[in-house]
Amino acid sequence: MKKIKTRTRGWIMIIGMIAVIALIFTSCAENEKIAAKSGAQLWAENCQRCHNTPSPSAFSHEQWKTVGLHMQTRAQLTDKERDKIIAFLQQ
């Protein structure tokens, strides 16, 4: 009886570990999906939620950098996403 319980616990541990590993892999896949997105895509998905963003020509390169930092906190973007969006807007 005791032996079976220990073995069951072992299986639960193994299944738990597999679940954790699977989670890590899917979150990595999610990150890769974001990494694959272009600046234009990220801009369309994140920046127009709250307002129509002005056209890329509305601000200078320096101004876009400032806007990017400001809107990064609003849109809750990662640094990578922000850099891509700014690069897109600076074109």
Ligand code: HEC
């Ligand atoms: C959560 C809502 C929200 C998101 C998401 C958001 N913004 Fe904004 N944005 C605002 C608000 C509110 C203002 C006006 C007040 C301010 O400047 O903080 C603003 C102002 C601006 C302005 C200044 C407009 C002007 O005419 O002076 C620009 C440019 C801008 N946002 C660009 C962006 C870009 C680019 C993104 C995507 C990275 C973005 N915003 C995402 C809420 C948001």
